[in-house]
Each structure stands twice: as structure tokens, then as C-alpha cells.
Amino acid sequence: MKVVDLRSDTFTKPNPEMWDMLKSLDNSRIGDDVFGEDPSVNELEEKAAKIIGKEAAVYITSGTQGNLVSLLAHTNRGEEIVVEEQCHIYQNELSSATKIAGLKVNLYSSNRGAPSIDELQKIIENDREKENPITLLCSENTHNYHGGAIIKSEILRDIKQFAEKNGLKLHLDGARVFNAAVGLGVNVTEITKHVDSVMFCLSKGLSCPVGSLVAGPKSFISEVRKYRKMVGGGMRQAGVIASFGLVALEPKWIQRLKEDHINAKILAEGIESFNIPIKILNPDTNILIISVPEGIRIGKVVRTLGNEGILAFNIDKHRIRFVTHYGINEDDIQYSIKKIGTVLKKLL
Ligand SMILES: Cc1ncc(COP(=O)(O)O)c(C=O)c1O
Numbered sequence: 649m650k651v652v653d654l655r656s657d658t659f660t661k662p663n664p665e666m667w668d669m670l671k672s673l674d675n676s677r678i679g680d681d682v683f684g685e686d687p688s689v690n691e692l693e694e695k696a697a698k699i700i701g702k703e704a705a706v707y708i709t710s711g712t713q714g715n716l717v718s719l720l721a722h723t724n725r726g727e728e729i730v731v732e733e734q735c736h737i738y739q740n741e742l743s744s745a746t747k748i749a750g751l752k753v754n755l756y757s758s759n760r761g762a763p764s765i766d767e768l769q770k771i772i773e774n775d776r777e778k779e780n781p782i783t784l785l786c787s788e789n790t791h792n793y794h795g796g797a798i799i800k801s802e803i804l805r806d807i808k809q810f811a812e813k814n815g816l817k818l819h820l821d822g823a824r825v826f827n828a829a830v831g832l833g834v835n836v837t838e839i840t841k842h843v844d845s846v847m848f849c850l851s852k853g854l855s856c857p858v859g860s861l862v863a864g865p866k867s868f869i870s871e872v873r874k875y876r877k878m879v880g881g882g883m884r885q886a887g888v889i890a891s892f893g894l895v896a897l898e899p900k901w902i903q904r905l906k907e908d909h910i911n912a913k914i915l916a917e918g919i920e921s922f923n924i925p926i927k928i929l930n931p932d933t934n935i936l937i938i939s940v941p942e943g944i945r946i947g948k949v950v951r952t953l954g955n956e957g958i959l960a961f962n963i964d965k966h967r968i969r970f971v972t973h974y975g976i977n978e979d980d981i982q983y984s985i986k987k988i989g990t991v992l993k994k995l996l
Pocket residue numbers: 658709710711712713736737788790792821823824849851860
């Protein structure tokens with residue numbers, strides 16, 4: 649049976665140029681990265697810092713670890729941070745901000761990831777009465793659980809102005825920041841120039857098997873390196889995996905993300921044409937979220953889709969996520985639309 653895996657862009661497999669790059673590796677291209685002696689990792693970090701528009705960058709095992717070490721480097725134990733209520737840091741990182749970094753986490757609501765400055769102001773004002781200072785604000789762009797929503801550069805600029813006025817640093821969970829840039833048709837620096845630090849993943853739409861980067865000012869990145877070691881993220885001949893990232897960051901592979909965005913739109917339009925009682929969150933990028941009516945057992949919907957070879961992910965009791973990515977072409981999308989139509993018409 650044909651299977652189309654739309655659960656996440658983390659299921660993406662490496663592109664052929666990555667395998668060619670790996671074949672060309674030899675011992676002269678790897679070294680002990682904990683000593684800063686892996687030429688491939690060093691090259692990747694320099695390349696990433698340049699592309700993302702920051703002084704320095706550091707290679708990290710995963711996006712989750714990248715966010716954690718960024719929080720650790722920006723804050724002190726007992727301080728407070730403010731994050732969006734549906735963000736990955738709060739929803740999916742197993743309370744590491746609290747358990748490991750010793751931080752209290754405040755939440756703001758948002759319009760698909762974009763906060764209201766008035767609400768942020770209220771949070772800060774309430775906090776002034778308390779002992780623990782708020783020192784860090786976080787944003788997520790694109791925003792996963794708001795359907796790959798893009799937070800526009802002007803909005804980030806306003807958030808940054810607010811943060812500066814209140815003495816806060818701004819960290820961006822930019823796991824998919826290149827999707828945001830490609831979606832807006834701007835250079836990624838138009839987004840990252842408004843944040844103090846950014847984490848982005850190589851292992852999602854950029855198709856690498858593993859790895860993320862954290863970028864920011866040099867002094868901040870040296871702190872991040874220490875925390876990376878502390879949480880066990882110091883790798884040795886990491887050039888073996890980091891070299892995939894050198895390919896991923898070539899303009900051609902960044903621009904390829906557009907295909908995923910087009911496929912997500914085709915998928916959304918296809919599902920919309922069925923006229924069934926679901927809500928579709930229009931995809932800005934590569935993530936499509938649909939909501940099914942109350943009373944429908946979402947587990948059954950996802951299981952039935954799976955039995956038909958269409959793998960999707962139920963975010964919660966009402967929402968199903970479909971993610972387009974490298975390896976899924978338009979034919980797969982048309983095939984998926986037919987199968988999804990059959991299942992939804994039967995179950996809704
Ligand atoms: C927005 C966001 N941030 C961070 C992460 C964590 O990345 P990783 O799976 O590499 O830990 C993810 C993973 O899906 C994500 O969607």
C-alpha cells in the first residue's frame with residue numbers, strides 16, 4: 649500500500665547532494681568538536697551565522713536542546729520568561745524551562761503566534777509587584793500549532809521594541825524560520841534582525857537527518873557552548889552529521905521549501921472542496937491544520953486515515969495536522985486528498 653507520511657517534516661530524508669557530500673568526507677574533514685577542532689562543524693557554524701545575520705552560531709543536537717541552552721544562557725534561575733501559550737517550548741519540551749533552567753513560565757495569548765503588545769504590557773506590569781524579574785520573551789516563527797503561521801517582520805520589530813523598552817531579551821524559536829522567510833519572500837535576516845538569539849532546525853524541511861543551530865552575539869554563543877556541554881550535547885567528530893547542513897543551507901535547498909508551501913495549499917484547497925463540517929486553518933507555509941466538530945473521535949479519524957496509508961498527527965482532541973516536506977510531491981498530495989476525502993466523508 650502506498651503510504652504518504654504527513655505527520656511531520658521531521659520524517660524528511662536527506663537529499664542526494666547530502667549523500668554525495670557524505671561520500672566525499674574523509675578524516676581531514678572531521679575532528680573533536682568539543683575542542684573546536686572539527687572543520688566541518690566550524691564551517692557549518694560560520695556559514696549559519698552569516699546566513700542568519702548573527703555574530704556566531706553553534707551546532708546543537710536538536711531544536712529542543714537549542715531552545716533549552718538558549719534559555720539557560722539568557723537567564724538565571726528563579727527568573728521568569730514569557731512565552732506564547734501554544735508554543736513548542738511550553739507544550740512540548742517537557743517543562744525543561746522549569747525543571748532544568750529553574751524558570752517560571754508566563755504565557756501570552758496570540759493571533760496565530762503574534763502577541764498583543766497591550767497584553768504583554770499587562771504581564772510586565774503585574775510582574776513588577778513580584779520578586780522574580782521577567783528577563784526573557786520568546787516567539788515562535790513559523791508557529792507550529794497555529795498551522796505554520798508566519799509572524800511578519802514588522803510584528804517582530806514591535807515585539808523587539810517592547811522587549812528593549814522593558815529590559816528583556818528576545819529569543820526566537822525559529823525551528824522553521826526559513827519557511828517564514830521563503831513564505832514572505834524575504835531574506836531570513838529581515839526576520840532575525842529583530843531578535844537577540846535564534847534557534848533553527850536543519851532536521852525539518854531542510855532535510856538533514858539531525859541537528860539545529862543557535863545563533864546570536866559572540867558572548868551569548870560562548871555561554872550556549874558551555875550549557876550545551878552541561879546538558880550532554882558536546883559531540884566529538886560531529887562533522888559526519890554536520891556536513892549535511894552545509895548542503896541544506898545552500899540557497900537552492902532553502903528555496904525548495906516553496907514546493908512544500910504550494911503542496912500544503914493544494915492539500916487545503918482539496919480538503920475544502922469536499923464541503924464537510926471541518927474548519928481549515930489556511931496554511932501560510934508547510935503545515936495544514938484542520939479542526940473536526942465536537943463529538944467526533946479524533947483518534948479514530950487519524951487511525952482510519954493511517955489504515956488508508958495517510959499518516960497525520962492529532963495535536964489535541966479537535967485538531968489534525970498535515971505537514972508537507974521534501975520527498976512528498978504533488979502526485980502524493982492529490983492521492984492524499986482523495987483518501988482524506990473518502991475517510992472524512994465516511995466519519996463526519
Ligand atoms: C516550533 C518547534 N520548535 C522546536 C522543535 C524541536 O525540535 P527537535 O525535534 O529537533 O527537538 C520543534 C519540533 O518539531 C518545533 O516544531
